[in-house]
Amino acid sequence: MSYLVEDDPAKRRFEILVDDALAGFTAYRPRGEALVFTHTEVDERYRGMGVGEALVRGTLDQLRERGDRLVPKCPFVAAFIRRHPEYANLVVAES
Template sequence: MTVTVTNRIEHQPEQRTFEIYVDDVLAGHADYTQTDGVRDFDHTVVSPEFGGQGLAGQLVTAALDATRAEGFKIATSCSYVEKFVGKNTEYQDLLAA
């Protein structure tokens, strides 16, 4: 028997967060503040019971892709996002000067 797990990422602009759901259960979020065309990602968390599944990477990838599509630059107050951008050079052009 195969069990299919579905991950879904939603942007909640009113709360300034991106959320990741696993089978409709909130598993984590990436929060940001937004000023003058820059989204400062300042907190990323995945609930411990969902750890080790690569969810933070999926979440940050989706958040940065959406941010690029919406025309924003980024700042990386969150250490996870900072390390992610350092390792994934295709996102370095998003860094605000």
């Protein structure tokens, strides 16, 4: 399986493609200097295969490259960051 994570600013979400098929997304809304992540969804055909983890990791890696920060309102994104503290410095406090 090959993964590709890309930002779709028009839809305000990062999407993951698995073998060129849309397998999931993590939605955000811009707020000031940060992106507020609100919801993550993985197509049931791809659940239990690490697609959600690959999606969030790819998203956070791209945010880091761009110098962006985030507010993890989505429980899945928040839990991923707790398990992977190397991404904690991307988180801004809720204001």
